[in-house]
Amino acid sequence: EAGVTQSPTHLIKTRGQQVTLRCSPISGHTSVYWYQQALGLGLQFLLWYDEGEERNRGNFPPRFSGRQFPNYSSELNVNALELEDSALYLCASRRKASSYEQYFGPGTRLTVT
Amino acid sequence: GESVGLHLPTLSVQEGDNSIINCAYSNSASDYFIWYKQESGKGPQFIIDIRSNMDKRQGQRVTVLLNKTVKHLSLQIAATQPGDSAVYFCAENISGGYQKVTFGTGTKLQVIP
Numbered sequence: 001e002a003g004v005t006q007s008p009t010h011l012i013k014t015r016g017q018q019v020t021l022r023c024s025p026i027s028g029h030t031s032v033y034w035y036q037q038a039l040g041l042g043l044q045f046l047l048w049y050d051e052g053e054e055r056n057r058g059n060f061p062p063r064f065s066g067r068q069f070p071n072y073s074s075e076l077n078v079n080a081l082e083l084e085d086s087a088l089y090l091c092a093s094r095r096k097a098s099s100y101e102q103y104f105g106p107g108t109r110l111t112v113t
Numbered sequence: 114g115e116s117v118g119l120h121l122p123t124l125s126v127q128e129g130d131n132s133i134i135n136c137a138y139s140n141s142a143s144d145y146f147i148w149y150k151q152e153s154g155k156g157p158q159f160i161i162d163i164r165s166n167m168d169k170r171q172g173q174r175v176t177v178l179l180n181k182t183v184k185h186l187s188l189q190i191a192a193t194q195p196g197d198s199a200v201y202f203c204a205e206n207i208s209g210g211y212q213k214v215t216f217g218t219g220t221k222l223q224v225i226p
Contacts, residue, residue: 042202043157107155
């Protein structure tokens, strides 16, 4: 089966701009998670969507937002970009009511200058 | 608050030797733990998991040990191969809160040929 896909692969933005990242989960997976991985740091939980609704969010400001579509794909939006938003943004999907295992996509590398 | 950390940021191992990667967690309510492997330029991949009602679980060349008394988790890789070179993350999860998995910073494993 196809894995989790993310687009774009790389992105360069300037401070103050807005960005939208996209994620397509594995077929049959209804939950999508977003993580931020800054260089040299661990994965920081951003958002969790399930069945089209936001179920939980991490300790990030409101300018980080997103949504999940009826086909379970998801978008992550970041407004008013700051330099410290430069990171690898990872999306993961999970099959509902299964184990806690999350399947990760390759990530989107965002650079804010 | 909950936190997951790793004792060694970088581990160098001779090819063919066994590797041991350690992880400490602080939330005694955590009842499910996962090890992920992240190769350069890729998203994390599930390696092995263990529930808190177990103290050992074996996979193919990998073994995870859980010591709940000292809140310690370890990943053992037998006969380490060059393809094992990656960053390894441990993650903790609490039942009912599976939407928010907490990841550690990661340990970089370098295999010396």
